[in-house]
Amino acid sequence: MRATLAGITASALTLYAMTSTAFATDLRMTVWTGSEVHLKMLNGIAEGFKAKHPDVNVKFETVPVNDYTQKLTFQVAGGNPPDIAWMMEDAAPAFENANLLMDLGPTLKATEGYDFADFSQPAMGLWQKGDTVYGIPFSTSPFMIYYNKDMFDKAGLDDPLALAAKGDWNMDRFQEVAKKLTAANPGKWGFEFKDGEGYASRMTHALLPPIRAYGGDIWSNHECGFDKPEAVKAVKQLHDMVFKDKSIVPPGEQGDYFSGNSAMTVNQISRASKMAEAGFKWGIAPLPSGPGGESPVIGQAGLVVFAQGKNKDIAAEFIAHMTSKENVAIMAQFFPPARKSVLESDAFINGNKLIPPEMMKNVAAAIANGRVHPAHEKSPQILAAMAPRVDALWKANADVDAAIKGICSAIQPLL
Known part of the structure; x- marks a missing residue:
């Protein structure tokens, strides 16, 4: 009897493991950084999401910056877009006007504590048309x-x-x-x-x-x-x-x-x-x-979800997680924020281990006074x-x- 129970238990555990694996979701996210420091930070943010969504794994794929937009375009045209992508400011209008990007607005505005109004309106200029939100800038970074x-x-x-x-x-x-x-x-x-x-x-x-x-x-x-x-x-x-x-x-x-x-x-x-x-x-x-x-000249990059993606809803939730106040503050050491509360904080000026506060003040001033690199569809x-x-x-x-x-x-x- 014990052997039978043990066998049933083992079978059940195996079935559970197989079922859990079968229902796991792998989110593909393309980025143009290969920096170990950047990827360690991004993976840490992904682990925070996994704590709430144990069945979701985020995989970061590095595509060289010089070929990035072209390769992203090929993936989309080939019907194999990533779930989430970094997107350069000059490419955004073309993808938006071709209706290739998901409207993130409903997901973000429904996320508890997200505070969508905290994003600077000038910083959102490329990524929002009316109530439609095509992307969220994760880096509003002056040259x-x-x-x-x-x-x-x-x-x-x-x-x-x-x-x-x-x-x-x-x-x-x-x-x-x-x-x-x-x-x-x-x-x-x-x-x-x-x-x-x-x-x-x-x-x-x-x-x-x-x-x-x-x-x-x-x-x-x-x-x-x-x-x-x-x-x-x-x-x-x-x-x-x-x-x-x-x-x-x-x-x-x-x-x-x-x-x-x-x-x-x-x-x-x-x-x-x-x-x-x-x-x-x-x-x-x-x-x-x-x-x-x-x-000052500002280069900007946003996070987007593709409308034809297989995991749109959970991908949009990950963007909400990644661009929360807490995680924007973490990313701000390398990617200057579009969230006003983070940009105006002492933590932004003093939080970069490599760049002294007197230099970071110039970064903050350039964000406040600069204009984004021109974009076009x-x-x-x-x-x-x-x-x-x-x-x-x-x-x-x-x-x-x-x-x-x-x-x-x-x-x-x-x-």
């Missing part, structure tokens, strides 16, 4: 200057943070110190474009900050801005820095600020995770101002049309005026 203080000290120069504090950090001073840094550090450069991709996947990220500093924009109100006088001056200054001063890493070369080969670069605070292993003293500072004044086509025209610009003997006109001729019909 900042990262600098190698050791290289500045070797050149006997004030670093960008010190120059900004004196009101002397502008585009002219930026060009001057980049040239001096290059001269003082043979074989290295004064400046490198964002992620070393300023001539390719990050071309708008390279051109936008100086153009904004001069008072222009790359496009606005469906009109190309590259050929406006402010933008032309900014682009010509960059061209001089690349080919006359030879202070910016040129096309075909890799500077790699993070390895100590460039004195300055532009990036966001998520990249601070890479600085723990840097072999030099470093800091972050605001972007240089210009004739247009201080013009045809961003992929616009960038594809731009690419050969931008290539023509980055040549030593380029006719810069003609190249800039060529950019506008290529993209205006798409705008």
Whole structure:
């Protein structure tokens, strides 16, 4: 009898395990970070969700940033979208207008204690139309200057943070110190474009900050801005820095600020995770101002659920969990928040172990005063049309005026 009972019990346990496994839900979430620190943080947030939903497993899939939007588009077109995805600000309008994204509004607003109104309205501009919520920004991150203080000290120069504090950090001073840094550090450069991709996947990220500093924009109100006088001056200054001063890493070369080969670069605070292993003293500072004044540029990324996904409802619940006040505060060390309560807290200013409070104050100010990188529903086509025209610009003997006109001729019909 005991043997029979034992057999029945074992069979029942086996059946329970099989049933539990059969009903487990695996959520796929694509991200463009491969940072161990970032993934550890994300997995910790997923474990908190699993405590309430034991049958749900969240799997984070890293897709390289340079191919991210293209590969995400292929997955969606192939009928195999992830359940949840990070989405770049410039891609959001195309996915929204194609009705590919789930309305998260009902789930978020029904979540106890969520406080949807805590999200800054400007930060929600790309992700909400009326009552429809296509995504929630998890990162509203301004572009900042990262600098190698050791290289500045070797050149006997004030670093960008010190120059900004004196009101002397502008585009002219930026060009001057980049040239001096290059001269003082043979074989290295004064400046490198964002992620070393300023001539390719990050071309708008390279051109936008100086153009904004001069008072222009790359496009606005469906009109190309590259050929406006402010933008032309900014682009010509960059061209001089690349080919006359030879202070910016040129096309075909890799500077790699993070390895100590460039004195300055532009990036966001998520990249601070890479600085723990840097072999030099470093800091972050605001972007240089210009004739247009201080013009912080904000890069934004949101969390979305695909309308054709297999696990939409539970995926939306995970986004509600991930963007709660508690978890936004955890992510804020790398991804500046759109929640006003977190952004305005002392915990945000003092909570980053890698970035001192005086530098984080500049981050908070840039979020408060900055404008998001321009987006458009045809961003992929616009960038594809731009690419050969931008290539023509980055040549030593380029006719810069003609190249800039060529950019506008290529993209205006798409705008």
